Every structure is written in structure tokens, then in C-alpha cells.
Amino acid sequence: MMLSLFQSPNNASEIVPGTPAWWQSRKDSDSTLSNCSASVGRPRVPRDKFVGEAVKIIDELGIEGLNLRALALRTGSGTATLYRHFANKDEILVYAVDKILGEGLVGSRHLTSSDWRLSCRVIAELAYLRYAQHPNFLPLLTAQVPVGPNAVQKRERALNLLLSQGLSAQLAAKTYSSIMHFVLGHAIQFNDKDAFSSERSGEIQRFYRSLNEGKYPSVVAVADHLPMISDEEEFEFGLNSLIRGLEPLVSKLS
Amino acid sequence: MMLSLFQSPNNASEIVPGTPAWWQSRKDSDSTLSNCSASVGRPRVPRDKFVGEAVKIIDELGIEGLNLRALALRTGSGTATLYRHFANKDEILVYAVDKILGEGLVGSRHLTSSDWRLSCRVIAELAYLRYAQHPNFLPLLTAQVPVGPNAVQKRERALNLLLSQGLSAQLAAKTYSSIMHFVLGHAIQFNDKDAFSSERSGEIQRFYRSLNEGKYPSVVAVADHLPMISDEEEFEFGLNSLIRGLEPLVSKLS
DNA sequence: ACCTGAACACCGTTCAAGT
DNA sequence: ACCTGAACACCGTTCAAGT
Numbered sequence: 001m002m003l004s005l006f007q008s009p010n011n012a013s014e015i016v017p018g019t020p021a022w023w024q025s026r027k028d029s030d031s032t033l034s035n036c037s038a039s040v041g042r043p044r045v046p047r048d049k050f051v052g053e054a055v056k057i058i059d060e061l062g063i064e065g066l067n068l069r070a071l072a073l074r075t076g077s078g079t080a081t082l083y084r085h086f087a088n089k090d091e092i093l094v095y096a097v098d099k100i101l102g103e104g105l106v107g108s109r110h111l112t113s114s115d116w117r118l119s120c121r122v123i124a125e126l127a128y129l130r131y132a133q134h135p136n137f138l139p140l141l142t143a144q145v146p147v148g149p150n151a152v153q154k155r156e157r158a159l160n161l162l163l164s165q166g167l168s169a170q171l172a173a174k175t176y177s178s179i180m181h182f183v184l185g186h187a188i189q190f191n192d193k194d195a196f197s198s199e200r201s202g203e204i205q206r207f208y209r210s211l212n213e214g215k216y217p218s219v220v221a222v223a224d225h226l227p228m229i230s231d232e233e234e235f236e237f238g239l240n241s242l243i244r245g246l247e248p249l250v251s252k253l254s
Numbered sequence: 255m256m257l258s259l260f261q262s263p264n265n266a267s268e269i270v271p272g273t274p275a276w277w278q279s280r281k282d283s284d285s286t287l288s289n290c291s292a293s294v295g296r297p298r299v300p301r302d303k304f305v306g307e308a309v310k311i312i313d314e315l316g317i318e319g320l321n322l323r324a325l326a327l328r329t330g331s332g333t334a335t336l337y338r339h340f341a342n343k344d345e346i347l348v349y350a351v352d353k354i355l356g357e358g359l360v361g362s363r364h365l366t367s368s369d370w371r372l373s374c375r376v377i378a379e380l381a382y383l384r385y386a387q388h389p390n391f392l393p394l395l396t397a398q399v400p401v402g403p404n405a406v407q408k409r410e411r412a413l414n415l416l417l418s419q420g421l422s423a424q425l426a427a428k429t430y431s432s433i434m435h436f437v438l439g440h441a442i443q444f445n446d447k448d449a450f451s452s453e454r455s456g457e458i459q460r461f462y463r464s465l466n467e468g469k470y471p472s473v474v475a476v477a478d479h480l481p482m483i484s485d486e487e488e489f490e491f492g493l494n495s496l497i498r499g500l501e502p503l504v505s506k507l508s
Numbered sequence: 509a510c511c512t513g514a515a516c517a518c519c520g521t522t523c524a525a526g527t
Numbered sequence: 528a529c530c531t532g533a534a535c536a537c538c539g540t541t542c543a544a545g546t
Contacts, residue, residue: 169479185439207274225423245499
């Protein structure tokens with residue numbers, strides 16, 4: 001039932017895991033995850049093992065399923081050992097989030113495109129795919145813009161794609177931000193186990209249809225005329241509209 | 255650190271609070287919150303007092319700050335008493351979410367507009383305002399589409415507005431969904447205490463600017479040319495683009 | 509020096525005893 | 528019948544004792 005992530009309790013003087021200041025306090029903020037040390041004197045070998053196992057547990061059981069006793073058990077150590085690698089549970093979650101944000105980067109390393117519209121589409125769909133592959137992680141993306149090394153690298157690739165097609169820095173920033181916010185907002189309400197199937201949306205449609213028609217005429221009317229709008233269809237509709245609306249602003253090319 | 259909301263543990267046979275099936279199991283799903291009974295034999299008087307106090311605590315201290323001992327203390331009862339009104343903590347959170355989703359509905363009761371674009375703008379900005387007033391609630395909106403009475407009523411108003419301007423049921427549904435997803439996605443990454451001020455975005459900008467320029471040239475370039483894009487400016491940009499992109503689809507009026 | 513079993517503190521939930 | 532103090536179970540975190 002956890003949401004401690006990024007929420008500082010009373011001790012406001014502490015550096016909150018996941019914030020820019022916190023990432024900057026890591027030595028390896030621009031290097032790979034595996035050889036960073038939580039603080040002076042911490043061991044540097046097996047960090048990735050814990051993070052990887054944490055990702056697995058969250059994928060399998062959700063955020064609730066991740067407790068330090070289970071993580072310790074599955075990595076063959078004790079709970080106290082975890083505190084030799086991480087300051088607290090939040091740090092583990094922050095690393096886990098950045099880990100899944102790094103997935104799929106290899107395949108898109110040399111992404112280029114001749115059309116900025118296609119670039120937007122690629123950016124949006126890759127992000128959406130990433131979210132779809134780790135639906136249980138979506139609640140962890142709600143606190144702030146992630147700024148871990150993999151998150152920044154992802155941002156770099158996307159912005160580079162837009163800049164290389166002649167968009168100004170301002171326009172590229174706003175375009176990227178709008179797209180990512182739409183993708184996140186869309187993915188975020190479909191993050192149940194079975195959400196990326198059509199199970200859940202069918203249930204909601206049936207619910208809307210069963211409402212008192214006198215009281216909620218528009219909701220019922222719309223539900224009745226939804227011959228099952230799929231998640232993908234809704235996503236495409238919003239993304240297309242957004243890109244179409246950006247066209248007049250990108251007057252550089254055809 | 256809780257995210258139990260909507261996450262069923264092992265006992266899959268239970269009805270999960272917040273789902274359509276759960277709301278349907280309440281007698282008063284189409285009535286006001288105050289006189290519903292959690293189950294047979296539960297008292298019906300003071301439910302709203304607990305929910306209202308829960309909202310206050312979450313607004314003040316975040317979701318972490320809400321524990322049942324504190325809630326019991328501030329409502330002058332004991333923890334066990336809470337279980338005579340709610341099945342568990344999740345139910346309290348579900349009611350609290352629906353309560354804040356109901357705010358501001360009175361003022362917009364007779365909203366009409368001659369322009370569908372303006373309607374979209376009103377829908378988006380009212381939702382955004384609601385989120386901005388309860389930033390600590392945003393993590394609770396990540397599990398699924400809320401379908402409590404106030405959420406449905408909000409949906410009714412918005413869809414009615416769009417339908418009354420000649421949009422088809424399909425188009426109204428997709429339009430509403432796209433707008434709400436953008437608004438949610440935008441609000442969700444600004445949900446810190448000070449997020450709706452420019453504090454946080456300035457910090458992120460400074461962070462991007464401080465990165466290794468050889469490694470992240472595009473990120474740094476964009477950060478350099480962001481003379482502080484404000485939250486509002488970004489929101490307006492995305493919303494305007496989305497509405498502009500919807501125009502060709504709404505061919506009914508000028 | 510590094511590790512860790514056991515304890516501590518906290519919180520959701522339940523139950524037996526109150527009125 | 529309704530309420531509730533006290534206990535239980537669980538989990539994040541720490542510490543004193545191991546090697």
C-alpha cells in the first residue's frame with residue numbers, strides 16, 4: 001500500500017530519493033547503474049541483482065508485493081543487508097523505475113526519421129509500449145518527472161530526434177512534453193493486471209450502460225454507442241489529434 | 255507509502271473497492287454519499303465526517319500522513335470504530351477520492367457554450383483546477399478510471415456539453431477521453447507540495463542544464479533555451495494543440 | 509571490515525470484553 | 528445492539544552481536 005516514494009515525512013533536511021539533487025549526489029549519475037555506490041563505504045558489486053529482482057517482484061505482484069523480507073529472501077540475503085546497498089526502500093524503487101525506463105533503448109539507438117510527425121509517433125508509441133510492459137510500475141511515475149540516467153537518456157534521444165528535424169528548442173520541449181503527458185495520462189488509467197486486455201474497459205462500459213438513464217443520459221447514451229472503443233483505438237485517436245494540432249506550429253517542412 | 259488502492263492481494267474472490275462492481279454493491283450508488291451504509295447493519299450517520307477528515311489529512315500531509323490511528327484520533331473515536339463504517343482503509347480512500355472529484359460541480363451546473371472548442375477548454379481547465387487544489391490526491395487517480403457517483407456526474411456534465419453541440423457519441427467519447435488523459439498526465443507529474451508553483455520546474459531545468467553536454471547535447475540545448483516554460487504555458491500549449499487537431503473531425507460547425 | 513538474526517516501532521486489522 | 532482498548536500480524540528500519 002506504499003506511496004512513500006518522494007514524500008518526505010518530517011525530516012525535511014534529508015535528500016529525497018529520485019529528485020535531481022539526489023541523483024546528483026550519486027557519483028555515477030552519468031554512468032551505468034551497476035557500479036554506483038549508495039554512499040561512501042558501501043559495497044559496489046551486487047546492486048543490480050537487488051534492483052533486478054525488485055523489478056521482477058513488482059512485475060509479478062505489484063508494488064504491494066515488494067517487501068524487503070521477500071526481496072532479501074529471493075536474493076539469498078537478509079533484510080539488514082539491503083541497507084548496506086540502499087539507504088531505504090524508496091531508493092530501491094527509484095532504481096527500479098529507472099531500470100525499466102532504460103529498457104528498449106538499444107533498439108531505438110539510431111532512430112531517425114524524415115518526418116517530424118513520424119518521430120512524434122515513434123516517441124509516443126515506444127513510451128506507451130514501455131508502460132504497457134510494466135503496468136505495475138505506473139503508480140511510481142506519478143510523483144514527478146523521472147530524472148534518472150535512463151530517463152534522461154530517453155529524453156535525449158527524443159529531443160535529438162525533434163531538434164534534428166528543425167524544431168526550435170522551445171517547440172521541441174513543448175511538443176515532447178505534450179506527447180509524454182498524453183501517453184502517461186492514457187497509460188495510467190489502464191494499469192491493472194488485465195488492463196491492457198479489453199477486460200476492464202468492457203466492464204466499465206457495461207457499468208455506464210447500467211446507470212440510471214434519467215440521471216445520466218449523456219453517459220448512458222455515449223456508452224450505448226461505444227461499440228467497444230479499444231484502448232489502442234483511443235490512444236491512436238488522441239495521438240493523431242495532438243500531432244495534427246501541432247502541424248501549424250511546425251511550418252518548417254511539408 | 256501506501257498503494258493498496260485497488261490492488262487485490264491473494265483473496266481474489268473479494269470485491270475490490272473502487273471498481274464498478276464495488277460501487278454497484280452500494281445501495282446509494284446514484285445518491286449522495288452521506289446516507290449510504292457500508293454493509294447491512296452498519297450505522298448510517300457519521301460516514302461523511304470520517305471521509306471529510308481523511309481528505310483534510312491527505313491535503314495536509316499526503317497519503318502517507320493518513321493512518322487509521324490519526325484519523326480515529328481527529329474524529330474522536332477509535333480505530334476499531336472505523337471498521338464499523340468502512341470495510342477497510344481502501345474504502346476510505348475511494349470515498350475520499352470521489353469526494354474531491356465532486357468539488358466545484360455546483361458552480362458548473364448550468365455550463366453551456368456555443369463553441370465546442372470552448373467547451374473542451376472549460377472541461378480541461380475545470381479538471382486541472384480540481385487536481386491543482388488537491389495535488390496530494392493525484393497518486394490515487396492512477397489505478398483506473400474513477401467511477402464513483404461524483405466522477406460519473408462529472409463525466410455526465412462534460413459529455414452532455416459535447417453532445418449538445420452536435421458531436422456524435424463516438425466523437426464525444428474519444429474527445430472527452432483524450433482531453434482528460436492529457437490533463438491527468440500533465441497534472442500527475444506536478445503533484446508535489448510546491449509543484450504548482452514554479453519551484454520544482456526551475457529545479458529540473460537547472461538539473462538538465464548541469465548535465466554533461468557531450469553526452470546529452472539535446473537535453474542541455476533545450477534546457478538552455480527554456481526561459482522557464484511555466485506549468486500553465488505548457489498546459490495551454492498541449493491543450494491548444496489537441497483542440498486544434500480535433501477541429502477537422504468536428505465538421506458540424508464553423 | 510563486512511554481514512545479519514533479532515529486536516523495535518509503526519500501522520492495518522481483529523477480537524474479546526465492555527456498556 | 529453498538530462500541531472500543533488491547534492484541535495480533537506484518538513490514539520498514541536499526542542494532543548489537545557474529546565472523
